[in-house]
Amino acid sequence: MKFTVMHIKLDENRIESEEIEKPGIYGIIDYGLELHENLETHSINPYDPKNVVVMGMGPFAGSVLPGAHRLIFFFRSPLYGTLFPSAMGGAAYAFKNVGVDFVTFEGRAEKPVVVLFYNDGKNVRVELHEIELEKVVKIWRGYKGEEGVYALTQYLIDTFGERFDFEYRIAVVGPASLNTNYGAIFSQALRKGKRLVGSEDWAARGGSGSVLLRAHNVVGIIFGGKSRKRNFPGEDISNFKTAKEIVEGVHKKPYNEIIAEKTTKYRFNPKLNTGGTFGGNYPAEGDFVPILNWGMPYIPKE
Structure with missing residues (x-):
């Protein structure tokens, strides 16, 4: 490239x-x-x-x-x-x-x-x-x-x-x-x-x-x-129709459903009753979440 x-x-x-x-x-x-x-x-x-x-x-x-x-x-x-x-x-x-x-x-x-x-x-x-x-x-x-x-x-x-x-x-x-x-x-x-x-x-x-x-x-x-259109070799993925066909072809689901599914952690997740990156990670990983610049091994558990 x-x-x-x-x-x-x-x-x-x-x-x-x-x-x-x-x-x-x-x-x-x-x-x-x-x-x-x-x-x-x-x-x-x-x-x-x-x-x-x-x-x-x-x-x-x-x-x-x-x-x-x-x-x-x-x-x-x-x-x-x-x-x-x-x-x-x-x-x-x-x-x-x-x-x-x-x-x-x-x-x-x-x-x-x-x-x-x-x-x-x-x-x-x-x-x-x-x-x-x-x-x-x-x-x-x-x-x-x-x-x-x-x-x-x-x-x-x-x-x-x-x-x-x-x-x-x-x-x-x-x-x-x-x-x-x-x-x-x-x-x-x-x-x-x-x-x-x-x-x-x-x-x-x-x-x-x-x-x-x-x-x-x-x-x-x-x-x-000033707004500039980027030229892509091969298929023009700046075209929504083209990109939609590619994404749906890979995932075998409707485009909007795929996007909603893959971006759940950036919104409120009713399954976890919380949201955001930390809200999604902490219920799964607990005190193994790499927070505070990976300083968590030195922080008391409570």
């Missing part, structure tokens, strides 16, 4: 793009594994600028297949020492309009930066905007009645939002990324420049935000663009 990669070299304030098509690379995980193997990141500190963060989407993004629009952040984790993919909800709905498959954050910016990359309908634009760390901390502490990642998101909407007449998304880090190994990357769906309460998404496993901030000095990412 052919993929487009945009390399953001933060220490050089330089952007490079390339198209790759290699045997064995079918998506962002395969690409991230090869990249980190070539860079030998197994032998460096996770907060070394060589610990490239790869951000991107899978080959089915842009289709009508449910679950195909997770945005992936791939990096070497400061928590586990291993390479780690952290997934974020449906943020690839906005990312797919940029017109690239993967973005790499390489090197370390001299000062904290907000990275903008977006498609204006003709070209992909990339901008790096410096922001003093003291100002970021002040925003985290409080901005327009919000704190932390919510405050920084609102600040970036107020600062850059009027520039965009298309769907865009903002991903930010919070104070835990500056002070711990557990920092996450947060993003909230936007509609007409307003944050949608209840639409919060997190790439929250592995310390993704800690690496993004402390290895690369990136505090926020803004991405999106």
Whole structure:
């Protein structure tokens, strides 16, 4: 498969793009594994600028297949020492309009930066905007009645939002990324420049935000663009009728029934009298559920 990669070299304030098509690379995980193997990141500190963060989407993004629009952040984790993919909800709905498959954050910016990359309908634009760390901390502490990642998101909407007449998304880090190994990357769906309460998404496993901030000095990412239709080789799975026939052919059930069945844990489940990921996992696994960053063996059972 052919993929487009945009390399953001933060220490050089330089952007490079390339198209790759290699045997064995079918998506962002395969690409991230090869990249980190070539860079030998197994032998460096996770907060070394060589610990490239790869951000991107899978080959089915842009289709009508449910679950195909997770945005992936791939990096070497400061928590586990291993390479780690952290997934974020449906943020690839906005990312797919940029017109690239993967973005790499390489090197370390001299000062904290907000990275903008977006498609204006003709070209992909990339901008790096410096922001003093003291100002970021002040925003985290409080901005327009919000704190932390919510405050920084609102600040970036107020600062850059009027520039965009298309769907865009903002991903930010919070104070835990500056002070711990557990920092996450947060993003909230936007509609007409307003944050949608209840639409919060997190790439929250592995310390993704800690690496993004402390290895690369990136505090926020803004991405999106004019609506773009993705071309699929062979069958056009952006066409609902085509995708429906494929899904029903595999499962031998009506499409809507399959989707409802496979997404039960994201809603209230009357069989369990609870809902959500944790609500679905805990009745089945009890204290073996890998919560609190796999710290449960050290927590008293009660």
